Amino acid sequence: MFLLFIFDCDVFFFDCVVNCFYKCDIFQFQKQFLLLFYRNKTRVMTKKMNLRAGKKRKSNKIKKVGMPPGTLMYMGDKQEKPITIDVLSFNDNLVKLQQINSISEAFSFVSEESVTWINVNGLTDIGQINEMGNFTQLHSLLLEDILDTEHRPKLEILDDNLLIIIKMLYEGKDGQLVVEHLALLLGQNYVISLQEVEGEDVFSVLRKRIQNENNTIRKRKSDYLLYGLLDAIVDNYFLVLDKISEQIQQIEHQILANPQEEMIFQIQNLKKEAIALRKTIHPTRELVSKLEKLEHPLISSETHLFLKDLYEHSIHISETLESYRDMLWGLTDTFMGAMSNKMNNVMRLLTLISTIFIPLTFIAGVYGMNFKYMPELEYQWAYPVVLITMFLIGAMMFLYFKSKKWL
Structure with a gap:
């Protein structure tokens, strides 16, 4: 089923690209691609749940x-x-x-x-x-x-x-x-x-x-x-x-x-x-x-x-x-x-993870600057100190978010 889906997508994707370049209409390409995606999504869900269309009455x-x-x-x-x-x-x-x-x-x-x-x-x-x-x-x-x-x-x-x-x-x-x-x-x-x-x-x-x-x-x-x-x-x-x-x-x-x-x-x-x-x-x-x-x-x-x-x-x-x-x-x-709340929880988790990495990225960015004279780089224990500091900052932010029940 998966291979058939991939094959359908490849063929349909090629046709969409050709048609869109020919017509110079990128929105038409987007619409056709979305229709393909939801059509296959519905087909997979229907088969997964064993749902069948109601049998039509053979009327005279x-x-x-x-x-x-x-x-x-x-x-x-x-x-x-x-x-x-x-x-x-x-x-x-x-x-x-x-x-x-x-x-x-x-x-x-x-x-x-x-x-x-x-x-x-x-x-x-x-x-x-x-x-x-x-x-x-x-x-x-x-x-x-x-x-x-x-x-x-x-x-x-x-x-x-x-x-x-x-x-x-x-x-x-x-x-x-x-x-x-x-x-x-x-x-x-x-x-x-x-x-x-x-x-x-x-x-x-x-x-x-x-x-x-x-x-x-x-x-x-x-x-x-x-x-x-x-x-x-x-x-x-x-x-x-x-x-x-x-x-x-x-x-x-x-x-x-x-x-x-x-x-x-x-x-x-x-x-x-x-x-x-x-x-x-x-x-x-x-x-x-x-x-x-x-x-x-x-x-x-x-x-x-x-x-x-x-x-x-x-x-x-x-x-x-x-x-x-x-x-x-x-x-x-x-x-x-419920689905919106589930999506919000995912987005909140990703936001908190990104927030934790903001100060870490800042520290890495500062010491990643290409300057010839940076005094901290000459110290023997500079590298482990920076790593420990970054770990402590991340751990403190994690514990803070945990105390607020955001995680």
Whole structure:
């Protein structure tokens, strides 16, 4: 890597010299040289910290340009696995979990005697999504929103259903923040959850609660199941924010202990995550507020109390995120101040060293003058006396600076 950097510098330096002499513009040469320096500096720092640019979402928006409204097309990352459908039916006396192959088969389990949770993993099968729309009588524009993984969180109020588009936040296997698109459809005695990917979600605790026969969720309707899903999503927002808080505290401790140049990259990454969280959390707070105030036949008065508590949690999350954003901006100022203080300490040390050598240089300059008659040069012990005197002067100045805590 070092040899490659030297080779790049040599070639670029030669080109800069030729161009600058040709154009007679020395400032252009300086600008190009500085750009080269910082470009290679950034490349080295990025490799050192194992930082990679975020993976861009392979969106199909370009392909969809010009198509009529309501055209169904999955807008997220390409998924290799086919979609899977889990049906969980429960009431006071039983819990039944099945894996099926089609949406139409899933709706055959919906009955008035139990609550049915239909969980669809994957949004790539347009036929299954269209079949769900036919059964629930959802407009094609709403189905289009379900398939748009970049859609803003929202609540859509219908006569017989409530459609919620929201984002799940959790930490992936590689430690990176994952923002997963999710759609929830509430109907009479059923809830449909449509997840973007299979394998990871935040509903494991809710599934365990349903398996427990003494849990409250077994005695309530589908609106309480919807609340349980939203509560699991919002609770996981707290976990994500706690992770960011730990990283902020860790970076702050490192900055105060020993600031390093690569820490600014960590701060910038946290700022990007905070921006992504803000785009998710603020619309979610508005969504929950609208749902808490909603008067709808599918939402009971008892569930409204839980939704009010959920709204308070969303406010807490939003305020916590804003405080973390302020902390990140303050952390940038702290970093710049720490680096400036570190540079000042280096300059102070160099200044003190130079100050110590000022009288020594003066003595050496006096006896280094080229005069023929200098009486001190004739003495036998002149040389050691001068050396001892210079050493004592340097030692006294060093001790003085040490007593002032300048060193």
